[in-house]
Amino acid sequence: MLKRVTGEQWIALGVxxxxxxxxxxxxGISQSTGYAGIGPRFFPSVIAAGLLLSGVILLVQSRPSKHPATEDQTQDPDHPLDYAPPHPHWRMFGMASAALILHMSLISTLGFTLASTILCFGICLALETEHKIRDLILSFLLVLGLFHLFKWLGLNLPALITGGVI
Structure with missing residues (x-):
């Protein structure tokens, strides 16, 4: 007997x-390495592999469970579940979107490090973390490390100071 494919499984198969x-x-991308130490196929290949892994994980997680599917089978009829569907957090979405738009508009003037620090810290603010100063410092250190990693790979990012330290 064929089993019906659920919506979650269709999404996993789509991924x-x-x-x-x-x-x-x-x-179809040329194999030449160009000025960078890695070829132009590297990052798209990493993304494709990540998508494939995510799709497989989604497919495994979407298997039908052996547990009862309805509330009638899981609960005592005299005590129904008190469950309300979650509501979207529009404030968090707005703050994260504003941080991303701010990053895109400031990267050419402030450079990668400061613009990306604003993005990271903006996401921390959107997620309502409690330690603002720690988040700001860690955001800066993370982005500074990424900046120097890309520099070590031979990829040039916009810098605030000519010479590319920050």
Missing amino acids: ILISLIMAWQIT
Whole structure:
């Protein structure tokens, strides 16, 4: 007997299909390494592999469980579940979106490090973390490390100071 495919399984299969199409399209990118130490296929390949892994994990998690599917089978009829569907956090979404838009508009003037620090810290504010100073310092250190990692890989990012320290 064939089992019905659920919506979650369709999404998982769609993610897997997108990753396979992306992997197929990557073969059309030229193999030359150019000025960077890694080739132009590297990051798209990492993304395609991550999508494939995510799709497989989604597919495994979307398997039908052996537990009862309805509330009638799981609860005593005299004591129904007190469950309300979650509401979207529009304030968090707005703050995260504003941080991203601010990052995109400031990266050419402030440079990668400061603009990305604002983005990281803005996401921390949107998630309502309690330690603001720690979050700001860690955001700066994380982004500074990323800046120097990209510099070590031979990729140039916009810098605030000519010479590319920050």
